[in-house]
Amino acid sequence: MDEMGSASGGPRVGTPLYQLKAEFFKTLGHPVRIRVLELLSEREHAVAEMLPEVGVEPASLSQQLAVLRRANLVVTRREGSHVYYRLTHPQTVELLRVARGILSGVLEGQAEILADLRAARPGG
Structure with a gap:
């Protein structure tokens, strides 16, 4: 489509x-x-x-x-x-590649936030 x-x-x-x-x-x-x-x-x-x-x-x-x-x-x-x-x-291949790249970036950002939360001191 x-x-x-x-x-x-x-x-x-x-x-x-x-x-x-x-x-x-x-x-x-x-x-x-x-x-x-x-x-x-x-x-x-x-x-x-x-x-x-x-x-x-x-x-x-x-x-x-x-x-x-x-x-x-x-x-x-x-x-x-x-x-x-x-x-x-053929552009469907590119669409899937771009989606993977976006998702990778989102997950990397979430991993950084999680690491920051784990490293934070309780109550800090």
């Missing part, structure tokens, strides 16, 4: 861009979806390959893949009885 798309796959005329962005981030707001996108950042995967990596039941993975398909974040191809998924937009 691009900045003008919606979770249902199509643009909605007149919807503010900030709202579309919020819907986009809601689509990303599930751990299984993030893990799937991380796996697909490496290479195309068959559904069976992803199952042990995401640690959910096949029905749950299928449901999350459907959300990503509707949002146009992944596309499929069939080869025999296997369905393969890949990222629709």
